[in-house]
Amino acid sequence: MKIKNNILTICLLWLLCLGGCDANVETKEQTATKQQTNEEGKADIVQTNEHTQTIVFFGNSLTAGYGLEPDQAFPALIQNRIDSLNLSYKVVNAGVSGETSAGGKSRIDWLLRQPIDIFVLELGANDGLRGIDPSSTYQNLQTIIQKVREKNPNVRIVLAGMQMPPSMGQNFTQEFREVYTRLAEDENVELIPFLLEGVAGISDLNQSDGVHPTVEGQKILAENVWEVLAPILKENAS
Template sequence: MKNLGICCALLMFVFFSCGDSNEKKEEKRQNQEEVISSDKKKDEATKTILFFGNSLTAGLGLESDETFPALIQEKIDSLNLDYRVINAGLSGETTAAGKNRINWVLKQNVDVFVLELGANDGLRGIALEETRENLQAIIDIVREKNPETEIILAGMQIPPNMGQEYTSEFRNIFPELAEKNNVHIIPFLLENVAGKPELNQQDGIHPTAEGQEIVAKNVWEILAPIVKEENYQE
């Protein structure tokens, strides 16, 4: 009888263990299906949002899914909007380098173009007129490629290391270009992030994962009306 009791206990253990294992396998299978479905949805999206920028866009020091373009994709997916996000950020990129790279990036069709360049120019003290001309050239090239592309210019500010006059004029480049070209503008990409040690990495320049979440909110505030309206028109 004692042996019989042990056998029954073992059978019950195996039964529940198998059940638990099957549940975990089923949960894993469902999770995999969700990932596959999400990736398939992105591949089948008919519209594209391209983020063209430097290390702030590329997410220097972070995982790819922690960058603000990736967070924007998550938001878009949650709303079932027909957009695929492309992160074309490149660390160290200046406006001059961006101007040289833009034609290669625009080989694909782009519906919304987010231009995030200029910070490296400012930190290096590049002539303000050069920065302005390069940004204008990039906007012109995007418009020439597709006049219907919605353009968003990310405003940027820099520390006053280069002097108050340079800093002020640098900040004004972005709203002035936005008004001149009738494009959308994010007033300051790093609003509520810049200057806050707890939201930046050790270099004090690049946002942490938490900082990127705030940056994504700054971007979404301007981007949301564009993608929702376009989706509604469909």
């Protein structure tokens, strides 16, 4: 029981630090990342040829790869694997540190100026840490999904699930977890049950801040994503 409590404590500290660190870097890094994604990400999409499909990862610091080089974040690792299989997909990392579901809803429109074939949505963790009503998180994520689908009717959407530790209260953690399972069912999208599976709360897989995944941690995130993404790519190829 003591070990279990210690693990829950570590997970809680990890998630609380995530919210705190993201909030601290939000203004400076969020602006920089938006500019980089808006300029470089948009260019990447434009430069793809007619046979290349676009995969957009839309999320927060976990997607952005906070504290690491761009090629060490899990979206870049997904691109490497795609390239190794000679598949015609271009990955765009549209992650912004500190992003909430409301923030994502506000910035999705400019991203939709270019076609998207596969959309991976990774938002909501910061909502939970700030105690935002899960129903609001649900509505924001649903709006993002519906906007993407309206602009790109044939898009395939993957939702990256997140969880809160039990220490935050049974009712809240259950309701928060169900945001993702319910949304995946209601909107008929693929679900990654828990993006941070195998990483959250493990010190060796997180940076010195105890918050953001290390290079090795990002590799595990990439595996969690690939498990759901690979069948979609295979289906598209066939």
